[in-house]
Amino acid sequence: MIHEPVVETGIDKAAAAKAKFGVIMFVIYTLVYSGFVLIGLTKPEWMGLEFVGGQNLAIIYGFGLIVLAIVMGFIYNYYCTKMEDRMNKH
Amino acid sequence: MIYEVSNLAIIIFLFIVGLVLGLSFYFARKTKSASSYYAAGGNIHWAVNGIAFAGDYLSAASFLGICGMIAYSGYDGFLYSIGYLAGWVVALFLVAEPLKKLGKYTFTDALDSRFNSKYIKLAASISTLIVSVFYLIPQMVGAGDLVVPLLGLPHWIGVLIVGSIVIFIVATAGMTSTTYVQFIKGALLIIFSTVLTFYILNNGFTLTPNENYHKFDKVEALVSNGTDFSISDPDYLVKATRQAGSKTFVKLEKGGNEYWYNVNKKDDKITLEEALYTTLKPNGEKLYNGAPKSERKFYQVGHLSKIVVDGKEVAKSGPVGPFEFLRIVGNSEVVRFSKNTFQDGDDKVTVWNQNVTSGEKVMKPGLIYKLSKDAGATFWDRMNFLSLMLALFLGTSALPHILIRYYTVSSQRAARKSTIVAIAAIGFFYILTLYMGLGAMINGVLDVESSNMSGPLLAKSFGIGLFSIISAIAFATVLGTVSGLIVASSGAIAHDFIDKYLQVEMTDRGKVKAGKIAAVCVGVFAIILGILFKGMNVSFLVGLAFAVAASANLPSILFLLFWKKTTAKGIASSILVGIVSSIGIILFSPTMYEKYGLIPKDAPIPLDNPGIISIPLAVITLVIVSLLTQKDNSTKDFSK
Numbered sequence: 001m002i003h004e005p006v007v008e009t010g011i012d013k014a015a016a017a018k019a020k021f022g023v024i025m026f027v028i029y030t031l032v033y034s035g036f037v038l039i040g041l042t043k044p045e046w047m048g049l050e051f052v053g054g055q056n057l058a059i060i061y062g063f064g065l066i067v068l069a070i071v072m073g074f075i076y077n078y079y080c081t082k083m084e085d086r087m088n089k090h
Numbered sequence: 091m092i093y094e095v096s097n098l099a100i101i102i103f104l105f106i107v108g109l110v111l112g113l114s115f116y117f118a119r120k121t122k123s124a125s126s127y128y129a130a131g132g133n134i135h136w137a138v139n140g141i142a143f144a145g146d147y148l149s150a151a152s153f154l155g156i157c158g159m160i161a162y163s164g165y166d167g168f169l170y171s172i173g174y175l176a177g178w179v180v181a182l183f184l185v186a187e188p189l190k191k192l193g194k195y196t197f198t199d200a201l202d203s204r205f206n207s208k209y210i211k212l213a214a215s216i217s218t219l220i221v222s223v224f225y226l227i228p229q230m231v232g233a234g235d236l237v238v239p240l241l242g243l244p245h246w247i248g249v250l251i252v253g254s255i256v257i258f259i260v261a262t263a264g265m266t267s268t269t270y271v272q273f274i275k276g277a278l279l280i281i282f283s284t285v286l287t288f289y290i291l292n293n294g295f296t297l298t299p300n301e302n303y304h305k306f307d308k309v310e311a312l313v314s315n316g317t318d319f320s321i322s323d324p325d326y327l328v329k330a331t332r333q334a335g336s337k338t339f340v341k342l343e344k345g346g347n348e349y350w351y352n353v354n355k356k357d358d359k360i361t362l363e364e365a366l367y368t369t370l371k372p373n374g375e376k377l378y379n380g381a382p383k384s385e386r387k388f389y390q391v392g393h394l395s396k397i398v399v400d401g402k403e404v405a406k407s408g409p410v411g412p413f414e415f416l417r418i419v420g421n422s423e424v425v426r427f428s429k430n431t432f433q434d435g436d437d438k439v440t441v442w443n444q445n446v447t448s449g450e451k452v453m454k455p456g457l458i459y460k461l462s463k464d465a466g467a468t469f470w471d472r473m474n475f476l477s478l479m480l481a482l483f484l485g486t487s488a489l490p491h492i493l494i495r496y497y498t499v500s501s502q503r504a505a506r507k508s509t510i511v512a513i514a515a516i517g518f519f520y521i522l523t524l525y526m527g528l529g530a531m532i533n534g535v536l537d538v539e540s541s542n543m544s545g546p547l548l549a550k551s552f553g554i555g556l557f558s559i560i561s562a563i564a565f566a567t568v569l570g571t572v573s574g575l576i577v578a579s580s581g582a583i584a585h586d587f588i589d590k591y592l593q594v595e596m597t598d599r600g601k602v603k604a605g606k607i608a609a610v611c612v613g614v615f616a617i618i619l620g621i622l623f624k625g626m627n628v629s630f631l632v633g634l635a636f637a638v639a640a641s642a643n644l645p646s647i648l649f650l651l652f653w654k655k656t657t658a659k660g661i662a663s664s665i666l667v668g669i670v671s672s673i674g675i676i677l678f679s680p681t682m683y684e685k686y687g688l689i690p691k692d693a694p695i696p697l698d699n700p701g702i703i704s705i706p707l708a709v710i711t712l713v714i715v716s717l718l719t720q721k722d723n724s725t726k727d728f729s730k
Contacts, residue, residue: 025183
């Protein structure tokens with residue numbers, strides 16, 4: 001490597017598995033995000049429809065996207081940490 | 091608008107600024123090497139780095155811009171919150187760990203890690219500089235807006251103060267002090283935004299936001315020949331009638347004073363409704379509601395015209411819960427203020443007329459980004475929406491000042507964990523923006539001349555103490571973000587361009603010195619731009635910075651990580667095409683035409699956000715050039 005990091009990170013045997021898992025998580029979130037954009041483009045009137053607890057679809061979907069990002073972040077970290085612990089142990 | 095200046099506000103402001111400067115002095119003594127200056131030595135704890143990420147990312151655009159946009163245009167402003175946060179998913183799942191592994195100090199290091207290419211060094215350093223400058227403009231505009239009510243100073247002095255302090259911070263201590271400034275202000279911003287939201291919910295809804303709230307005049311009129319208005323009440327005298335787009339405005343004289351009224355036609359009945367207005371005289375003098383600014387005839391606005399709780403109309407609601415708050419706004423009716431401009435003889439008149447809007451429309455997209463055919467949405471309106479959502483989603487992980495924060499932690503695991511802390515903190519804050527924006531919309535605090543001040547002015551309605559703290563934190567917010575941007579810019583000039591591209595021989599201390607000189611130059615440039623762009627919504631401006639970043643940087647990052655056929659020339663040409671196409675579209679967009687003083691409809695490109703064109707263009711360029719230059723890769727050994 002031409003530019004070395006400030007701190008040596010060592011060899012991470014779990015890198016490939018984590019990258020694959022990251023791509024899967026990214027695709028899932030992108031599909032949900034695209035659904036929001038697609039509704040806005042093709043069926044904008046749906047955004048105003050009452051959905052759950054007196055809230056419309058725009059609010060539920062918007063809040064949902066924010067909460068989903070946080071939840072998926074924790075799931076990703078949990079499995080990545082497990083992969084690192086398992087694969088880098090040996 | 092003229093604001094009362096409070097001593098408490100000044101004391102709290104000085105305390106926060108003093109704290110920031112004290113930290114800089116402390117860390118300046120420890121900053122001796124290039125790794126310490128550009129990457130804080132790579133030993134920041136992941137939790138601190140996560141909140142510092144939030145402090146860096148929750149810039150003036152988030153607190154000032156988004157809250158302001160929601161306060162004026164409802165849910166359309168919240169689209170920015172959704173898109174800004176979604177962008178972190180790309181950063182976490184695809185970019186964080188590999189980038190940490192590849193880079194040293196800057197984003198260019200990571201891109202160039204496989205190639206050692208002069209083309210990449212040059213293109214990436216230009217891109218870092220341009221994206222950072224685009225991002226700097228709104229921060230400086232926001233800083234200028236803040237000092238007007240906080241310290242009673244003109245906008246340009248605010249820009250100058252922020253610029254000077256930040257140049258000092260960055261030129262003395264670099265990334266270490268920048269990190270702790272961002273950590274402190276990120277934490278404070280989230281805590282006090284939660285307090286502000288609590289106040290909003292506890293305050294509930296009322297038809298009269300406060301006892302001094304202006305009572306808008308309304309008078310019935312008759313019309314003949316389409317434009318000749320007459321009023322039976324002898325107290326009023328019709329002076330003039332003007333058209334602005336589809337709107338008609340009538341100038342009335344009452345009690346020796348002149349006011350502009352908006353014509354509202356409903357069921358064959360014509361009502362003239364009082365509006366706010368400014369008059370710009372040919373000699374440059376500006377009048378507010380017909381009088382000089384010092385007479386304080388201009389007032390803050392924003393109220394509900396109907397409150398519906400559980401199907402019943404009420405005048406006041408009392409405290410409400412977070413979900414109940416959103417439900418009540420959706421069922422009620424809000425009075426927004428729409429801006430119109432026209433000529434009245436030699437005077438340029440700007441009128442903000444009352445625009446009664448159903449809560450149902452406020453709580454879904456459509457007030458800025460027209461999407462439904464019923465609202466008259468065109469193909470380009472929809473493309474603007476798509477372009478914005480694409481740029482926000484792809485822009486975050488392409489911002490150089492965010493990417494360099496991955497080099498301040500010790501490991502890839504720490505990079506990942508700090509990103510998750512950032513997502514949780516930023517996500518929580520973005521949910522609060524909806525409450526703060528809607529709270530400002532209905533509590534009579536809006537300054538129609540500056541949407542950016544909605545959040546701090548809302549805090550002011552709950553007490554001068556809360557306003558002082560929130561404004562000082564917002565000011566520190568600007569300081570933190572601008573510091574990060576200037577570190578990124580100085581890294582692009584001193585490390586990427588002078589050291590790596592020009593290969594000027596420098597000692598470690600010499601590199602730090604070059605970085606500091608570059609920081610001063612970028613800071614001065616940012617001050618000038620901040621003064622020139624006064625008056626624009628900061629979140630809109632940041633949306634443009636995201637589009638430039640997503641076009642110039644993201645295709646290169648993703649293809650480098652996931653496509654083995656990517657070549658150095660492919661990356662460099664993609665970056666340059668991304669920069670040129672995105673900036674070109676912005677310069678010829680309707681919004682910039684308005685800024686030039688031209689007619690927005692005459693703009694040759696009907697898009698305000700360039701992402702939908704410039705991002706695919708950069709991707710296509712990268713693929714084609716890489717395929718055409720495959721022989722370059724065949725001579726390199728990438729096995730390491």
